[in-house]
Amino acid sequence: MPCCSVRGLNNGATYSLLVGSGIKALGGTYRNLCNPETNTVTATMxxxxxIFYEDRNFQGxxxxxSSDCPxxxxxxSRCNSCRVESGCFMVYDRSNFQGNQYFVRRGEYGDYQRMGMSxxxxxxxxxxxxxxxFRMRIYEKENFGGQMHELSDDCESMTDRFRMNDMQSCNVMDGHWLMYEQPHFRGRxxxxxxxxxxxxxELSMHMGSNTVRFNSMRRILDSCY
Incomplete structure (x- = not known):
């Protein structure tokens, strides 16, 4: 059976894989589009x-x-608990990725109310x-105005670290981040x-409030997966 080289889109590493109708490797599923004549492959991981359940404690x-679901x-008919078998997700208590948000990683979440969802x-x-x-710039005012600070690591308290009482805009340049309403990664x-x-x-209005202010930030590292 011929062999192709494939570059993982998530980590940039190159692997040698056998050609077939589909390939499973590294805990993910690759869709094999390999051309045996050129030994090249396009793959997505x-x-x-x-897994979502209708009732609490994984019942119903x-x-x-494995993908976004608006x-x-x-x-x-409803979803009151979930189990993350691999990866990381955000879950929302409103449709179209709105409302209260909660970060979930591998584990069991038996009751949505314990996640702080309404x-x-x-x-x-x-x-x-x-x-x-990881790189992100935070700004004191809307439209990237006022004082600016650049982050490449976690920030437990924006107020203590930068003497900023408010952040009204930001530019996420590299990586995926979680913002928290309170210092030390607490709150919404x-x-x-x-x-x-x-x-x-405006973003906080999608959470059902226009008064949410964020005071700490954390990187979503590959160790979370």
Whole structure:
């Protein structure tokens, strides 16, 4: 059987794999698009698996996914517990990735109320693994105004570290981050992926409040997976 070289899209490493209709390796599933004539392959790796259950403590009907799901009620009448078998996800108590957010990693979550959610889980987002540098700039005012500070590590208290009482915009340049409402990684959470966020108050409105202020930030490291 011929062999192809494949580059993992999540970690950049190159592996030698046998050609077939599909390849499973490194805890993820690769979709094999290998051309045996050129020994080249295009592959995507799906990392992570989460199972949602209608009732608390993993009872009732279930739905399993490895990707983003904007509307879980398309598959279950409700969702009151979940089990993460691999990877990391954000779960939300409103559809379309809105409402209260909660970060989940490998483990069991038997009751949505213990996650600080006001309603059952209604949507979820897969968080890709990032290996490399982390970099984010935070700004005192909207549209990247006011004082600016650049982060490449966790920040337990923005107020103590930078003497900033508010952060109204940010630019996530590298890596995936979690924002927390209170110092020392407590309180409500918000998942931040690479991109420009010009108005944090508008974002917090998607959480059901325009008064959420974030005071600590943490990197989602590959050790979480």
């Amino acid at each position: 799906s990392t992570g698996k989460i 009907r279930s739905y399993e996914t 509307e879980l009620t398309s598959y279950l 309603d059952c889980i209604r949507s979820c987002r897969n968080i890709p693994m990032h290996r490399g540098n 959470q918000m998942y931040m992926r690479p991109g420009e966020y010009r108005n944090m108050r």
